[in-house]
Amino acid sequence: MxxxxxxxxxxxxxxxxxxxxxxxxxxxxxxxDPLAKSKLAGGLFGILLGGLGIHNFYLGYTTKGVIQLVLTLVGWVVIVGPIIAAIWGLIEGIMILTGSIDRDASGRLLKE
Ligand SMILES: [Zn+2]
Incomplete structure (x- = not known):
């Protein structure tokens, strides 16, 4: 080249x-970059396990992950909590896959 x-x-x-x-x-x-997180893994975690905040824990966005986890674990009291967390995670999973979210919490770009 x-x-x-x-x-x-x-x-x-x-x-x-x-x-x-x-x-x-x-x-x-x-x-x-050996420290770069995988875009595919982050996106799939968000789509499949977004309600538990797994994709945010994976990318280092701990605070956001905890909020989603609490929404799912405690939010069932108001019924819509887990639904909100799951939709929120799904949207973030898609944003990771499409590149709208392109880096982890430390600012490192995600690898393909
Ligand atoms: Zn050159």
């Missing part, structure tokens, strides 16, 4: 151009 900045030919696997130092493919750089 060719560098998008300086146009010189670089290795297909290169994360950074050896000529000018620009990141060649940001997504591949993110995917090589």
């Amino acid at each position: 060719f560098c998008r900045k300086c146009g010189k030919q670089i290795d297909d696997e290169a994360v950074v151009c050896i000529h000018c130092g620009v990141a060649t493919n940001p997504q591949s750089a993110i995917n090589n």
